[in-house]
Amino acid sequence: MAGYAVKEIFLTLQGEGLQTGRRAVFCRFAGCNLWSGREEDRADAQCTFCDTDFVGMDGDLGGRYPTADALADAIAGQWGKWIEEEGGEPLVVITGGEPLLQLDSALIEAIHARGITIAIETNGTIAAPPGIDWICVSPKSGTTIVQKSGQELKLVWPQTGINFKELEGWDFDHYLVQPLDGPSRNDAREACIKFIAGHPKWRLSLQSHKMIGLR
Ligand SMILES: C[S@@+](CC[C@H](N)C(=O)[O-])C[C@H]1O[C@@H](n2cnc3c(N)ncnc32)[C@H](O)[C@@H]1O
Ligand SMILES: Nc1nc2[nH]cc(C(=O)O)c2c(=O)[nH]1
Numbered sequence: 001m002a003g004y005a006v007k008e009i010f011l012t013l014q015g016e017g018l019q020t021g022r023r024a025v026f027c028r029f030a031g032c033n034l035w036s037g038r039e040e041d042r043a044d045a046q047c048t049f050c051d052t053d054f055v056g057m058d059g060d061l062g063g064r065y066p067t068a069d070a071l072a073d074a075i076a077g078q079w080g081k082w083i084e085e086e087g088g089e090p091l092v093v094i095t096g097g098e099p100l101l102q103l104d105s106a107l108i109e110a111i112h113a114r115g116i117t118i119a120i121e122t123n124g125t126i127a128a129p130p131g132i133d134w135i136c137v138s139p140k141s142g143t144t145i146v147q148k149s150g151q152e153l154k155l156v157w158p159q160t161g162i163n164f165k166e167l168e169g170w171d172f173d174h175y176l177v178q179p180l181d182g183p184s185r186n187d188a189r190e191a192c193i194k195f196i197a198g199h200p201k202w203r204l205s206l207q208s209h210k211m212i213g214l215r
């Protein structure tokens with residue numbers, strides 16, 4: 001179907017990774033190639049630990065945007081909220097679901113034309129089009145990663161079946177582990193600390209938005 005299927009668009013602070021704490025508009029695309037988003041399918045999905053509702057287009061500013069310009073206008077409008085002073089570099093984080101199912105060069109051009117820097121959060125199974133300013137790949141065990149370069153590789157930890165030595169050979173500026181959120185989150189946090197203690201190339205990424213009640 002034509003256009004872009006968007007779950008929600010909202011202004012917040014980037015909660016994760018190297019850019020934690022930075023003002024950012026989030027554009028969450030609907031749909032993912034590794035899980036249907038339905039709870040009854042979770043156990044059999046390629047990605048089983050997802051913390052996000054990306055089904056449908058029913059969130060804030062969700063809907064089907066017919067053109068790249070229409071979606072870029074909506075994103076730019078959120079950046080402009082509450083701005084009291086000039087300065088800073090406008091940022092959109094394109095996420096999902098899996099954003100590379102939909103992010104194309106027309107949208108990249110339309111967002112850049114509005115002076116906005118583009119970051120994405122991707123599972124790495126689909127190659128990124130050129131022009132994205134900040135690529136964060138978060139590999140899922142058992143999947144084939146084709147996007148092996150970018151600014152940050154953010155590994156949700158622990159995950160069985162991950163060869164992190166192989167990941168270290170890929171072309172990323174920063175390597176991060178992020179505790180797996182869920183019933184065993186305390187154990188996951190400890191596992192991350194232990195991992196970094198033994199592998200100093202890696203840093204800790206916390207989902208800081210969840211700690212302070214940010215979206
Ligand atoms: C919801 S995903 C959307 C983007 C893309 N599909 C991906 O997986 O990177 C956004 C980020 O949240 C991470 N994430 C998802 N579920 C998580 C969980 N239970 N605990 C920690 N991080 C999680 C993902 O690994 C990814 O880095
Ligand atoms: N504040 C905030 N930061 C985030 N960083 C990555 C997120 C995502 O769901 O992709 C996310 C999110 O959902 N909220």
Ligand code: SF4
Nearest residue numbers: 032035047050097123
């Ligand atoms: S790949 Fe990303 S959006 Fe898809 S199910 Fe996994 S964490 Fe969720």
Ligand SMILES: [Mg+2]
Nearest residue numbers: 051052095215
């Ligand atoms: Mg999230």
